[in-house]
Amino acid sequence: NAGVTQTPKFQVLKTGQSMTLQCAQDMNHEYMSWYRQDPGMGLRLIHYSVGAGITDQGEVPNGYNVSRSTTEDFPLRLLSAAPSQTSVYFCASSYSGRRAGELFFGEGSRLTVL
């Protein structure tokens, strides 16, 4: 099992550019989510999904879009990158029910916006 796979691991963008961070899991987890991690701020939830076709906003959703067309994939789209979106992004997945908080994280995608 690969677990949760994120690509790319590193990316540099210019302000205004768009891009997609990819996330795939092979554990047949229903729940998937995206967090960003910034120094002094901790991990903050961007968007999450409780199943294919269902997504919802987290704590800091502005500037990001998600979709969940399959159980395995949960891409995060940056519509028009801003320097404030410079961060490390983590995708996570989990089982449903009482184990929903037992997250399996990917290795992270480090994004720099110039």
Next chain:
Amino acid sequence: EDQVTQSPEALRLQEGESSSLNCSYTVSGLRGLFWYRQDPGKGPEFLFTLYSAGEEKEKERLKATLTKKESFLHITAPKPEDSATYLCAVPRMYSGGGADGLTFGKGTHLIIQP
């Protein structure tokens, strides 16, 4: 709004020197508390789930405990490989177990010196 506060922010111990990390939370109802370990450049790794005051979980040199307002992560006779950032988290909103994501504390950066 749920808040999670971890202390201390950083802790340096000698190998074999036991200590405890604190996670205090303000929630309207206890719906689970989660501990994670994060190594530099990696995604967080799930350690424990606690649901009830008085509950304890153990894994090697780590033991997590829970009261009505805080949780402790006790580290007994630590080794250098226990060096990491330890994060605690609670479910964000209304669903039990974290179905709509987690609110994370900022973490305790633990260094174990040989």
